[in-house]
Amino acid sequence: NKKAIIIGSGIAGIAASIRLSLKGYRVEVYEANAYPGGKLSEITLQGYRFDAGPSLFTLPEQVDDLFRLAGKQPREHFDYIRLPVACHYFWEDGKQIKAYADIDRFGKEVEAKLGEPAENIRKALEKSAYIYDRLSPLFMQRSLHKFGTWTNKDAMKSYLKMGKLGIFSTMNRANEKQFDHPKMVQLFNRYATYNGSNPYETPATLNIIPHLEFNIGAFFPKKGMHDITMSLYRLAESLGVSFHMNARVEEILVQEKRAVGVIVNGTKHFADLLVNNMDMVNAYKTILKKEKQPRLLLNQTKSSSALIFYWGIKKVFPELELHNILFSEDYKTEFEHIFTHKTISEDPTVYINITSVHKADDAPKDSMNWFTMINVPNNQGQDWDAVIREARKNIVNKINRILKTDIESLIEVEEILEPRTIESKTSSANGALYGNSSNNRFAAFMRHANFSSDIKNLYFCGGSVHPGGGIPLCLLSAKIVSEMIE
Ligand code: FAD
Incomplete structure (x- = not known):
């Protein structure tokens, strides 16, 4: 059998290992950490369990597809609720x-509470579905860097509709047109943060995201987000994939413009092809540093990062759901701080994710596991210790004001994740969550391709390359790579 080496066991690396193994390859995965999953991992603290990174789960059929492809019944191995x-x-x-x-119920809710006509919600979600149907075949399902993608029928139809699809407007402008109440504009602008972008700059085409959350659904894996990693990891192992942990790849070996293997802990390992799941920018700086550098791509603006406080809270707040948002009073200023001044506003939007709402054993009795997060700039060498101290104070005050509590007195354990540790734990350039930002209309074309045009047999998957960051797109990148390899 031919042999494939995969560098990194992020969710895209695991998905690629499954797909290549099913194509008959012998697959070896080298992972720098002691555990699989990269950003999609978990931490436990004194009786509390937290999903470390992603908390929003959309397009679960991307995970199901991998089980089906392996001839297994997805629900027997990985289960989730809408x-x-x-x-x-x-x-x-x-x-x-x-x-x-x-x-309909959501429409009634906004009509009753804000006077926003329910009809506006319905129309906005129809528009979102329309954009998704036109753009996903072009931007999500295929390589953008192969000629065939641009000459097929779907692509032709999409060019003709570019204006209608919002490429020339911003998300905020489109939302101001479709909603009456500023709070609804804010609510729908928030979807830009799902890929680390700024709603006041990102094209209105990103209004496809509400379609995923409302029309298709927001989901939660019954065993937590980390089960996405673990169930696929077990599937890969059952197919014969070998995972090597604590095995950082030091160099990709290239001979006569062909990738032939890797060096790990000073030892050479050879293969017929390589799939790199490490962040593309840091890969060129380290394991591909002897090769030609795609400077234009490497210099793109990165997406935002996150500051997370994992808090064990010794009280149950019945008003809180799995996903909660405590909105900033001045959303525009918040994004200016993040993307222009590279700092944090005094009144950040606070996101609280509580998996114990649906998975009781994630927190001790009468307690909750709060993943408390704000969006922050990616790492540009800011004085993070000072920034975090200040942000923590502002977050605590905001929670106290809105939930009428004294949260500090209820925190019994705390751990922090921030841009510097996101980078050191996952090799993500500048600690960005989603690779390049989508703050301009050309961003989709400025992601690295899923293959190297200089080095044969070298492929790329994961959140820093086409089609982009977030679990569903990472899983699609693995699919695109596997379809290229015949
Ligand atoms: P990564 O998770 O980036 O993993 C790469 C792996 O490669 C790591 O395990 C790393 O150790 C390994 N590696 C790197 N260099 C080497 C080397 N030289 N040798 C060997 N191994 C190496 N997405 C969503 O869909 N929904 C969300 O709600 C969401 N929220 C997020 C919140 C946070 C705080 C973070 C950090 C991310 C969030 N994301 C979310 C984004 C999502 O987590 C990522 O897009 C996705 O998990 C990235 O997967 P990946 O395959 O690119 O690999």
Whole structure:
């Protein structure tokens, strides 16, 4: 059998290992950490369990597909629920909105609480579905860097509709047009953060994201987000994939413009092809440093990063859902701070994710596991210790004001994840969550291809390359890579 080496066991690396193994390759995965999953991992602290990174799960059929491809019944290995409430939104003036999965109910909720016509919600979600149907075949399902993608029928149809698809407007401008109430504009602008972008700059085409959350659904794996990693890891192992942990690849070996293997701990390992799942920017700086550098791509602006406080909270707040947002009073200023001033506003939007709402054993009795996060700039050498101290104070005050509590007195354990540790734990350039930002309309074309045009037999998957960051796109990158390899 031919042999494939995969560098990194992020979710895309694991998915690629499954696909290549099913194509008959012998697959070896080298992972720098002691555990699989990269950003999609978990931490446990004194009786509390936290999903370390991603918390929002959309397009679960991408995971199911991998089980089906292996001839297995997905539900027997990986199970999830559709959330009845996608998110609970809170504002400083006491207003609250539950984003019900039932769109009619969500419409009634915003009509009753904000006077926003339910009809506007329905129309916005129809538009979102329209953009998704036109753009996903072009931008998500295939390599953008193969001629065939641009000459097929779907692509032709999409060019003709570019204006209607929002490429020339921003997400914020489009939302101001489709909603009356500024709180609804804010709520829908928030979807830009799902790939680390700025709603005041990112093209309105990103309004495809609400389609994923409302029309298709927001989901939660019954055993937590980390089960996405673990169930696929077990599937890969059952197919014969070998995982080598604590095995950092030091160099990709290239001979006569062909990738032939890797060096790990001073030892050479050879293969017929290589798939790199390490962040593309750091890969060129380290394991590909002798090769030609794609400077234009390497210099693209990165997405935002995150500051997370994993808090064990010794109280149950019945008003909180799995996903909760405590909105900033001045959203525009918040994004200016993140993307222009590279710092944090005094009034950041606070996201609280609590898996113990649906998975009781994630927290001790009468307690909750709070993953408390704000969006922050990626790492540009800021004085993070000072920034984090200040941010923590502002977050605690905001929670106290909105939830009418004294949260500090309820925190019994704490751990922090921030841009520097995101980079050191996953090799993500500048600690960005989603690779390049999508803050301009050319961003989709400025991601690295899923293959190297200079080095034969070298492929790329994961959040820093086409089609982009986030679990569903990472899984698609693995699919695109595997379809290229015949
Ligand atoms: P990564 O997870 O980046 O992993 C890469 C792996 O490669 C790591 O395990 C690393 O150790 C390994 N590696 C690197 N260099 C080497 C080397 N030289 N040798 C060997 N191994 C190496 N996405 C969502 O869909 N929903 C969300 O709600 C969401 N929220 C997020 C919140 C946070 C805090 C973070 C950090 C991310 C979030 N994301 C979310 C994004 C999502 O986590 C990522 O897009 C996705 O997990 C990236 O997967 P990947 O395959 O690119 O690999």
